[in-house]
Amino acid sequence: MDELTGVQALERLHPDLPMTAGHVLRREFEYLRHGTLSWFFNFDVVTGQVIEPSWGPTRNEEDCLAHLQRLITSDPAATKWHILVDNLNTHQSESLVRWIAEREGIEQETLGTKGKSGILLSMATRAAFLHNPTHTIVFSYTPKHASWMNQVEIWLSILVRKLLKRGNFRTLDDLKQQILAFVAYYNRTMAHPFKWIYQGLTVDV
Known part of the structure; x- marks a missing residue:
């Protein structure tokens, strides 16, 4: 994408x-x-x-x-989606994490607070959550400065x-x-x- x-x-x-x-x-x-x-x-x-x-x-x-x-x-x-994206912030957003968590049956309260704690702490922690291979929708990210690989x-x-x-x-x-x-x-x-x-x-x- x-x-x-x-x-x-x-x-x-x-x-x-x-x-x-x-x-x-x-x-x-x-x-x-x-x-x-x-x-x-x-x-x-x-x-x-x-x-x-x-x-x-x-x-x-x-x-x-x-x-x-x-x-x-x-x-x-x-039953399974693999979506390759670059490192744009909207591809690692809070709303995307919350949507995936809802689909996976993960309690919203366990996600933490954006910019402060938990999965929502940073873009890196959100990307790690979205890349979890056990999810039904798995996001993979191209290396930085290499979006051409998509x-x-x-x-x-x-x-x-x-x-x-x-x-x-x-x-x-x-x-x-x-x-x-x-x-x-x-x-x-x-x-x-x-x-x-x-x-x-x-x-x-």
């Missing part, structure tokens, strides 16, 4: 000039801004599909929790290159519909698991 925030609905003021012999497509630089949307995306590493995206004007703790709740309820038959980042770069970078969006709803249409098209025609091929460096000493 990862977020793509501040996605702008930019409407080009003039039509593109089409490709001709010896010339690439040319685009006028002027545009109108119609606002932004923040998105949450989930990439299923087994199927290569993007599932249950959500969007809204903000990306805060409440938005993150609502998105994850929507994701989990999308498959009631699933495969959804690869998919986000595809979305940017194939749609957002050259898109023309007349309204926020137009932006939303074009992104959802791209997700559906990608899932139907291009989705496949990403296979890491980089083997690392070997150094002779």
